[in-house]
Amino acid sequence: MDRHVDGNGLVQLVTFHLGRERYGVEVVRVREIVRMQSITAVPRSPKHVLGVTNLRGSLVSVMDLRMRLGLERIPYGPKTRILIVEAGVQPVGLVVDSVADVMRLPREAMGETSGLLSGSEARCVRSVAEIGDGSLLLELDLDDLLGGEQDEGQVSCVAETSDTASSIGQSGGAGRRAA
Template identity: 35%
Template structure:
């Protein structure tokens, strides 16, 4: 939800966005809340033969077949155990529904543009074009993902409809 807030001191309008925050290992990520359809507990999906390792399989969500992507495997994180905190975030991306497995969901955080910095140009498992920036609130640092771009990358093996 894009919000316009007035700065108390200047009266100037500033744009803010809400991000759903989640954890993968020690890192905290944020994705645009408008892309999130729902959050569900982890259930073992049906495996698809010859799919990339990070695509855990598919699940039937009220009649819709949803591919499930394990973000820990996608980002080359150490393998974590599936436990009571493991969740699947169901995303609605360009008319396509995709689920992502994460260690846990933290909260929804509103970030103003001035709290977002460009991501440093470093080699990582995440294509730099898929990182919107780094958000900071107090001591917390969030890696803000362009989840739609990340999920539509050629290496994902998922075809999202184009505009």
């Protein structure tokens, strides 16, 4: 998918933290940001897919972004948030450690990642930018992140989980908080 650039040639990213690292996704792909809430596990889902949550009457698949990127899992805290992002037909929730802000960066500041990263991060990171404090911001490619293959050879089943969620919702499944 092509990058969305505003009339001033700027890319707008919702930025968030996973540990000490800062990541971002295009603001046009983010529907909303919600606090961590009850998640119902879906059997036989990949480890990074936590399950589904009820968001104002609609079931949304939720994945732990740390686990999807192969990072160490940590307990959820008061700053943990779920980014609800556009992912084709149905939205998907991405659990992040905390949300930072919306940044506007010139398209030219978004550098290529070829040769910088390896493994699942290489496929999921669209660009890298140096931000004001000298740290790096990794822009995630949601299409690869949500639809790409896992290192273990598994195909991401976020879409399959959404289908399963629909059938659970129709049968009145109960929720529980993910640990």
